[in-house]
Ligand code: GDP
C-alpha cells in the first residue's frame with residue numbers, strides 16, 4: 001500500500017516478452033502476493049505500484065505490464081517512455097520464448113534510455129522437468145548483452161521479490 005508517506009523516487013519498470021511467459025503473474029506476485037493459473041485473469045490495468053524502502057529512501061516502483069501487445073513491434077513507444085528498468089521475461093519451458101529475447105532486447109534498446117537497467121528473467125522454474133533452456137544458455141546471453149539474470153517462479157514465489165529488489169536497487173545505485 002501507498003500510505004501517506006513522502007515518496008523520494010518513482011521508478012518505472014517495464015515487463016516485456018512473449019505472451020504466456022508469466023509477466024502478469026510475476027507482477028501479481030510482487031505487487032499483491034497473488035497468483036492465478038488462469039491466464040485470462042490478466043488485469044486490464046497499465047501498471048501496478050509497490051512502495052518500498054531502499055537505503056532509507058521511499059521508492060515507488062511503477063511496474064508496467066503489456067496487455068496483449070506482445071506481438072513483435074506492437075508495443076508502443078509510450079510503453080517504454082520514461083522507463084528506468086526493464087524485465088525481459090521468457091518461459092524456461094518454451095525455447096522459442098528465449099530465442100525471441102534478442103529481438104525484444106533490440107526493440108527495447110531502440111526505444112529506451114541508454115542507461116536503462118535490464119534484467120533477463122527465466123520464469124516457471126518450478127517446472128524443472130520441462131526445462132527447455134539450460135541456465136548456461138541464458139547466462140551466456142545475459143553476459144554478452146550485459147544484463148542481470150535470474151530464474152524465477154511466480155507460482156512458487158521463487159526469486160520474485162529478489163529479482164524486483166535487485167533491479168530497483170541497481171536503478172537506485174546508478175541514478
Ligand atoms: P503473460 O502473458 O506473460 O502475462 O503470462 P501470464 O502471467 O498470464 O501467465 C501465463 C500462464 O502461465 C498462466 O496460466 C499462469 O498461471 C502460468 N504461469 C505464470 N507464471 C508461472 C510460473 O512461475 N510457473 C507455472 N507453472 N506457471 C506459471
Ligand code: MG
Pocket residue numbers: 023024025042065066067068
Ligand atoms: Mg499478461
